[in-house]
Amino acid sequence: MTTANTLIADALTEIGVLAAGQTPTADDAGLGLRRLNQLVERWSNHRLFFPALTEISVPLTGLQSYTIGPTGAVVASRPIKVVSAKFVDASGLETPAEVVNNITWDDIFNKDVTGSPECIWYEASTGNGRVWVYPKASGYTLKMECQTLLRSFAQSTELDLPEGYESALMLTLACDLCRSFNRPVPAELRAAATAATRAIKRTNNAPLLLSLDMVGEEYQIERGY
Numbered sequence: 001m002t003t004a005n006t007l008i009a010d011a012l013t014e015i016g017v018l019a020a021g022q023t024p025t026a027d028d029a030g031l032g033l034r035r036l037n038q039l040v041e042r043w044s045n046h047r048l049f050f051p052a053l054t055e056i057s058v059p060l061t062g063l064q065s066y067t068i069g070p071t072g073a074v075v076a077s078r079p080i081k082v083v084s085a086k087f088v089d090a091s092g093l094e095t096p097a098e099v100v101n102n103i104t105w106d107d108i109f110n111k112d113v114t115g116s117p118e119c120i121w122y123e124a125s126t127g128n129g130r131v132w133v134y135p136k137a138s139g140y141t142l143k144m145e146c147q148t149l150l151r152s153f154a155q156s157t158e159l160d161l162p163e164g165y166e167s168a169l170m171l172t173l174a175c176d177l178c179r180s181f182n183r184p185v186p187a188e189l190r191a192a193a194t195a196a197t198r199a200i201k202r203t204n205n206a207p208l209l210l211s212l213d214m215v216g217e218e219y220q221i222e223r224g225y
Helices: 004-014 026-043 102-106 165-180 187-204
Strands: 054-061 065-069 081-088 094-100 119-123 129-134 138-147 209-212 217-220
Touching: 004 026, 004 165, 026 165, 054 065, 081 119, 102 119, 119 138, 129 138, 165 187
Parallel strands: 094 119
Antiparallel strands: 054 138, 065 129, 081 094, 081 138, 119 129, 209 217
């Protein structure tokens, strides 16, 4: 367990602004908290920083689009990105949903049709996001695996972080705070922060697999065989 205060104090100690055992001033703690939350926002845009995606369910009621967010039709964390999705019918049968981009969505000439749903487009608007469904359908549940904001820190709230995240956050925050305190980033600090974040990415990385019926086994794209 750790707190934002602890991460900030450790980061400031790492760059020599504080001596061991000292606590940051209120101004420095406030600056550190802002930089920490900005760091988390940056990480939230990278799939490999997610130890697990957030599943969001949207009951389909025949509309073409549904808002998702703090004040949306579906109240949940606003998705930053939809990674994968599926449609589940009333009997529990699951069908993969194609997640298309805005260009593909715009190419659908007539969107005002009703039938078995096939694809979605997620519009990551600010405030609430909006997911569009084609064709329009009811009696299904859309289940999406989403990237959402990893975590928003408060000053003294205790946090239980996954393995490796405390070190990676503290070291990367220390690099960010060097600029704020007009200090050069030591090469060893940058290397340690890079190593810590790479370790998280390796853990969260899922190999891409391609099934080839002609050989009856899996082909790993990244490995090449």
